[in-house]
Amino acid sequence: MMPSGPPPRVYWTSLIFLLLACCQLPTGAQGQTYQLRVEPKDPVVPFGKPLVVNCSLDCPSPGLISLETALSKEHHSRGLGWAAFRLTNVTGDTELLCSGLCDKSQVVGFSKITVYGFPERVELAPLPLWQPVGKHLNLSCLVFGGAPRDHLSVVLLRREEELGRQPVGKEEPAKVTFMVQPRREDHGTNFSCRSELDLRSQGLELFQNTSAPTKLRTFASEAHIQLALGNQMLNATVVSHADTLTATATAKTEQEGTQEIVCNVTLGVEKRETRENLFAYSFQGPSLTLSESNTTEGTPVTVTCAAGPRVQVTLDGVPAAVPGQPAQLQLKATEKDDRRTFFCNATLKVHGVTLHRNRSVQLRVLCE
CATH class of the missing domain: 2.60.40.10 (Immunoglobulins)
Known part of the structure; x- marks a missing residue:
């Protein structure tokens, strides 16, 4: 059995919406239709800020006006045909319902609150220590917080150039991935992510926040090269030209015949090795x-x-x-x-x- 007494507040709200769905707006003696206005109408407000809502009736003999909402509220002020309520902590999107009496008939008005909040931060996920030129690379932007998400997008930047733009999903933190193909000239170039909360359609502004830049390394100018002839490590001289490195070393051997020369290249955590046979000979004279x-x-x-x-x-x-x-x-x-x-x-x-x-x-x- 249900306990006696008035039902909880949430049931009252649902019950009022259900009953009012069948109500007709009252009309005056001349067939005039009365309305209940809710101001501001469909406001967009910052997360956690208070909001004053005014409900007003335009009928000659208005009755009691009330506000139904899941948010915390308190009476702010009232007068004949109107009442103002203060919502103390607006933290989520919600609907408001104002109701009042006109000639013993109930009149309602609605307003929808949209809450916005700036992303706490935006980050570019770590880049590889080096990236081969021409090989596809996935770059991920991480967005922490931010609402409403259907007005939030993220942009991938190469220096100031926009490479791509995608909407931000509902997950937290949101991860947005872009695929790029680094070029030779991208070595040492800064990449970053920019979040954009676009509320211009709501009468507000475009709010932007950019991550710290991260440099991309694409070719072997910072590679370490070692040359060895058999078991003999060689003292190599390395010369860089564009994205090519040339290592040269002088070796002495007292044995004739085939020997193996080994070239090792280390760049970040990546290693490459190549081996070639070298034939040593003695040509004396004449x-x-x-x-x-x-x-x-x-x-x-x-x-x-x-x-x-x-x-x-x-x-x-x-x-x-x-x-x-x-x-x-x-x-x-x-x-x-x-x-x-x-x-x-x-x-x-x-x-x-x-x-x-x-x-x-x-x-x-x-x-x-």
């Missing part, structure tokens, strides 16, 4: 000698062209018998041999590539 560089006519002279192992030498067009052996030329000096130039050519084949080195020497013959 040396070109004369047994007598200054001689007289009739003196025997030996010309020797030599180089290291596996090197094929050729002396004045005549090759040595096998690679690694010297080539020699013997002659008796004559007047015609004065200032004669001898040429030694050395070739070494390394992995299908032929390398060349040359040397020349001049003979002086003195006439007696």
Whole structure:
């Protein structure tokens, strides 16, 4: 069984709305229709602020005027045909119902309160430590608070350029995601989020709030490069040009044959590595000698062209018998041999590539 006595306040409000839905506005002797005005009509008010609501009847003999609302209220002032009520703490959208009597008939008026509040803050979610150029990136704006949400949107900014705009959802905090494709020139560029509470249609203003800017890093100018030859770490010199880094190092090795060179690039938490085989070889010489560089006519002279192992030498067009052996030329000096130039050519084949080195020497013959 329901307890005796008047029902709670919430039931009264629902009951009044139900009864008044069937009521007709009273008319005067001349067929005039009376109205109950609620002022302000459909106001937009700041969150938590008080509001004074005036209910007024325009009939000749108005009766008692009351206000029904779920908000806390108190009587503010009243007079013949009107009553004002103070709502002490407006924290949410709600409907107001004023009612009064005209010629023993009930008249009602309605007003809807819309509460607005600025977002507490807006933030750009953390960016990656670095972002590859041309790869899609999702940037998220976080909006804390703010109402009404159907008048609230968020804008993604690149410096001052607007990249996108989306409405803010009902969740708290609201997360709005934009997809961008960073360019090379975006390295070091500030990105930020801006919330916009647009109440101009309500007779107010456009209220904006912008997050702290965050720099985007898009290419490898801040990368760390290491070079290693086998187990030997190399002291590399790194040169930057646009978005390209070039690392150069000088290495010494005493062993011939294939060795592995490793290049490691570290940028933020990302690492890249590449490996290549390096063939080390020794190419000695050639040396070109004369047994007598200054001689007289009739003196025997030996010309020797030599180089290291596996090197094929050729002396004045005549090759040595096998690679690694010297080539020699013997002659008796004559007047015609004065200032004669001898040429030694050395070739070494390394992995299908032929390398060349040359040397020349001049003979002086003195006439007696």
